[in-house]
Amino acid sequence: MVLLLFLVLFFVPESVVCQRPNPNGVEFNTSGNMYTSGSAYINNNGLIRLTNSTPQTTGQVFYNDQLRFKNSVNGTVSSFSTTFVFSIEFHNGIYGGYGIAFVICPTRDLSPTFPTTYLGLFNRSNMGDPKNHIVAVELDTKVDQQFEDKDANHVGIDINTLVSDTVALAGYYMDNGTFRSLLLNSGQPMQIWIEYDSKQKQINVTLHPLYVPKPKIPLLSLEKDLSPYLLELMYVGFTSTTGDLTASHYILGWTFKMNGTTPDIDPSRLPKIPRYHQPWIQSPNGILTISLTVSGVIILIILSLSLWLFLKRKKLLEVLEDWEVQFGPHRFAFKDLHIATKGFKDTEVLGKGGFGKVYKGTLPVSNVEIAVKMVSHDSRQGMREFIAEIATIGRLRHPNLVRLQGYCRHKGELYLVYDCMAKGSLDKFLYHQQTGNLDWSQRFKIIKDVASGLYYLHQQWVQVIIHRDIKPANILLDANMNAKLGDFGLAKLCDHGTDPQTSHVAGTLGYISPELSRTGKASTRSDVFAFGIVMLEIACGRKPILPRASQREMVLTDWVLECWENEDIMQVLDHKIGQEYVEEQAALVLKLGLFCSHPVAAIRPNMSSVIQLLDSVAQLPHNLLDIVQTREVHRGTEISGEAADSPESCSIAPLTFTESFVSHGR
Numbered sequence: 041m042v043l044l045l046f047l048v049l050f051f052v053p054e055s056v057v058c059q060r061p062n063p064n065g066v067e068f069n070t071s072g073n074m075y076t077s078g079s080a081y082i083n084n085n086g087l088i089r090l091t092n093s094t095p096q097t098t099g100q101v102f103y104n105d106q107l108r109f110k111n112s113v114n115g116t117v118s119s120f121s122t123t124f125v126f127s128i129e130f131h132n133g134i135y136g137g138y139g140i141a142f143v144i145c146p147t148r149d150l151s152p153t154f155p156t157t158y159l160g161l162f163n164r165s166n167m168g169d170p171k172n173h174i175v176a177v178e179l180d181t182k183v184d185q186q187f188e189d190k191d192a193n194h195v196g197i198d199i200n201t202l203v204s205d206t207v208a209l210a211g212y213y214m215d216n217g218t219f220r221s222l223l224l225n226s227g228q229p230m231q232i233w234i235e236y237d238s239k240q241k242q243i244n245v246t247l248h249p250l251y252v253p254k255p256k257i258p259l260l261s262l263e264k265d266l267s268p269y270l271l272e273l274m275y276v277g278f279t280s281t282t283g284d285l286t287a288s289h290y291i292l293g294w295t296f297k298m299n300g301t302t303p304d305i306d307p308s309r310l311p312k313i314p315r316y317h318q319p320w321i322q323s324p325n326g327i328l329t330i331s332l333t334v335s336g337v338i339i340l341i342i343l344s345l346s347l348w349l350f351l352k353r354k355k356l357l358e359v360l361e362d363w364e365v366q367f368g369p370h371r372f373a374f375k376d377l378h379i380a381t382k383g384f385k386d387t388e389v390l391g392k393g394g395f396g397k398v399y400k401g402t403l404p405v406s407n408v409e410i411a412v413k414m415v416s417h418d419s420r421q422g423m424r425e426f427i428a429e430i431a432t433i434g435r436l437r438h439p440n441l442v443r444l445q446g447y448c449r450h451k452g453e454l455y456l457v458y459d460c461m462a463k464g465s466l467d468k469f470l471y472h473q474q475t476g477n478l479d480w481s482q483r484f485k486i487i488k489d490v491a492s493g494l495y496y497l498h499q500q501w502v503q504v505i506i507h508r509d510i511k512p513a514n515i516l517l518d519a520n521m522n523a524k525l526g527d528f529g530l531a532k533l534c535d536h537g538t539d540p541q542t543s544h545v546a547g548t549l550g551y552i553s554p555e556l557s558r559t560g561k562a563s564t565r566s567d568v569f570a571f572g573i574v575m576l577e578i579a580c581g582r583k584p585i586l587p588r589a590s591q592r593e594m595v596l597t598d599w600v601l602e603c604w605e606n607e608d609i610m611q612v613l614d615h616k617i618g619q620e621y622v623e624e625q626a627a628l629v630l631k632l633g634l635f636c637s638h639p640v641a642a643i644r645p646n647m648s649s650v651i652q653l654l655d656s657v658a659q660l661p662h663n664l665l666d667i668v669q670t671r672e673v674h675r676g677t678e679i680s681g682e683a684a685d686s687p688e689s690c691s692i693a694p695l696t697f698t699e700s701f702v703s704h705g706r
């Protein structure tokens with residue numbers, strides 16, 4: 041009883057993927073070339089289904105190529121790390137299936153005749169045989185006395201046998217050491233990390249629910265040199281089996297990296313799992329027969345039910361907006377947000393953003409701390425900004441960008457759920473005495489963090505994203521004082537290389553570049569301008585414009601430039617920094633700040649140059665003082681259209697997601 045309606049999305053970046061050669065080892069993900077056998081099947085969205093409801097089957101998927109695990113000269117096994125998201129759903133209300141194993145083994149053609157109790161890896165006679173050369177991590181959902189299993193829900197590291205070297209009940213440790221158990225076959229997607237360090241000779245296995253950040257404490261940690269067990273060239277993949285009772289075993293996403301840390305998986309880009317449909321007639325022994333009349337009645341009921349569901353769906357569809365369909369999996373239940381924020385109590389308010397209040401909260405069940413931004417959605421303006429915000433950030437992942445976890449709509453209000461930033465925004469640290477002071481190394485790190493977040497938006501993401509409102513209030517700090525850029529309410533998507541079009545001026549006074557205020561065209565260069573001002577602000581601990589200060593000190597950039605001309609640039613530094621600072625870094629930040637906030641857009645460096653300069657990989661131009669002094673020449677004169685013609689300036693790309701039809705069966 042399904043309605044088969046499909047969803048075609050405009051954005052399918054995963055489908056066109058080119059692998060970059062990696063000098064330090066292979067790196068791949070589920071977009072790579074895969075080899076399937078048995079019941080395994082990969083659908084068009086990249087969802088790997090290892091088994092379905094067929095009893096007594098084995099499904100295996102391997103990365104198509106052998107990987108070099110061992111150094112041929114000295115025989116050491118390289119470090120590797122891998123992470124994957126899986127989901128196990130048992131059928132008909134009865135626990136079935138044997139679970140999933142991630143496996144490293146010498147062949148991708150394990151014998152299909154192996155009994156399914158052995159997860160498709162062994163048979164009775166070769167269990168424990170050192171010639172197997174099999175290292176596996178099992179997610180075991182079945183008690184089997186012969187393998188010394190204690191329960192039907194555990195994770196173990198297996199070497200050449202299914203009797204695990206080390207085993208633990210499925211779950212994860214929170215940072216304070218509290219253990220939370222997880223049910224492997226709950227049908228919920230979970231993520232697991234397997235990391236081997238060749239120096240420490242240690243394998244760590246870490247499990248966690250999707251959307252809960254990777255725990256610091258691994259579930260399993262085994263000190264073992266893998267070199268006696270692995271051969272030089274090995275395959276990596278997954279195997280899964282069913283018995284008389286079945287379960288669907290899925291791998292939703294997988295990344296692997298040899299000799300390095302594997303990239304995290306972006307949950308928003310994972311494929312959806314089709315709902316499991318109970319077969320109408322189940323007769324494992326062919327005993328069950330149903331008379332024609334009964335089936336006739338059933339078919340009639342199904343037809344009318346389908347029609348009813350179809351009409352109901354159609355009605356529902358009109359409520360779901362196109363961006364919402366695309367953003368589907370992130371929709372939070374209002375009830376959860378209500379509980380998390382204690383009913384949106386005023387005491388839970390963290391602050392007021394551009395569009396509404398921000399509340400802090402703790403999600404029930406997972407205990408994850410979140411920040412919830414409430415956006416009033418009666419005005420058209422608010423709605424448009426909202427769409428821009430979720431469509432953009434929902435798909436971005438970078439350590440220096442605040443992560444949007446999801447959203448919720450309820451009675452005309454929109455709620456955006458973000459990772460909670462424990463330390464709040466940067467402006468509090470710069471201007472509020474009680475928040476505490478930042479020393480130089482912290483300030484320098486914040487500058488570098490923001491630079492790398494902005495570099496990602498400008499140059500590393502598939503589309504150019506202009507932030508449009510870079511200022512200390514939009515720079516947030518986590519518990520470890522890592523800085524993250526937040527509030528993309530004004531961000532607009534721009535495809536690389538589209539023609540510039542004018543849009544309304546947005547931003548905050550003091551951070552708006554001359555060409556932006558004149559032409560209204562935001563560009564990556566106008567972001568660089570604002571970033572330059574923010575750098576100066578962080579170093580000097582003062583606002584870009586102080587209306588009541590003396591003429592000399594009123595405008596931050598003019599003051600810094602004048603002090604530089606007088607060869608005493610260090611006097612502008614915030615007194616709260618004290619004497620503990622690195623003079624070269626401070627000078628670099630001040631000079632680069634002036635360079636970035638140059639009135640002529642075309643002169644400003646781009647973010648990749650900024651990163652190189654901050655990392656001291658590149659040097660500032662030796663005549664930089666002359667360059668930044670040209671601001672005097674241009675002051676008051678019209679700089680004809682340089683900024684507007686800047687190749688990177690661009691504006692709103694229409695946010696269209698094409699969909700033909702939509703479907704869920706329920």
Ligand SMILES: *[C@@H]1O[C@H](CO)[C@@H](O)[C@H](O)[C@H]1NC(C)=O
Nearest residue numbers: 054057058059060069071309
């Ligand atoms: C897979 O890797 C390629 C390149 O290594 C990358 O471009 C692509 O975005 C990745 N796909 C996913 C789904 O992570």
Ligand SMILES: *[C@@H]1O[C@H](CO)[C@@H](O)[C@H](O)[C@H]1NC(C)=O
Nearest residue numbers: 063064065110111118299300
């Ligand atoms: C692993 O990476 C290190 C440092 O990046 C490099 O020196 C080494 O050669 C790499 N080893 C292999 C086997 O690629």
Ligand SMILES: *[C@@H]1O[C@H](CO)[C@@H](O)[C@H](O)[C@H]1NC(C)=O
Nearest residue numbers: 111112113114115116117238
């Ligand atoms: C083996 O060789 C690799 C790369 O040449 C090197 O990184 C590693 O430290 C060596 N290990 C030992 C134990 O010598």
Ligand SMILES: *[C@@H]1O[C@H](CO)[C@@H](O)[C@H](O)[C@H]1NC(C)=O
Nearest residue numbers: 150151153162163164165166
């Ligand atoms: C078990 O598997 C091994 C390796 O594939 C094979 O040589 C052996 O014949 C099998 N034993 C039985 C009893 O099936």
Ligand SMILES: *[C@@H]1O[C@H](CO)[C@@H](O)[C@H](O)[C@H]1NC(C)=O
Nearest residue numbers: 214215216217218219407408
């Ligand atoms: C750890 O934190 C969780 C919630 O974050 C709490 O429920 C638990 O009691 C804490 N455990 C300890 C030992 O403090």
Ligand SMILES: *[C@@H]1O[C@H](CO)[C@@H](O)[C@H](O)[C@H]1NC(C)=O
Nearest residue numbers: 235236237242244256257258
């Ligand atoms: C495994 O976890 C321990 C404890 O958190 C950590 O010290 C160690 O570096 C980890 N090893 C690997 C290979 O990730």
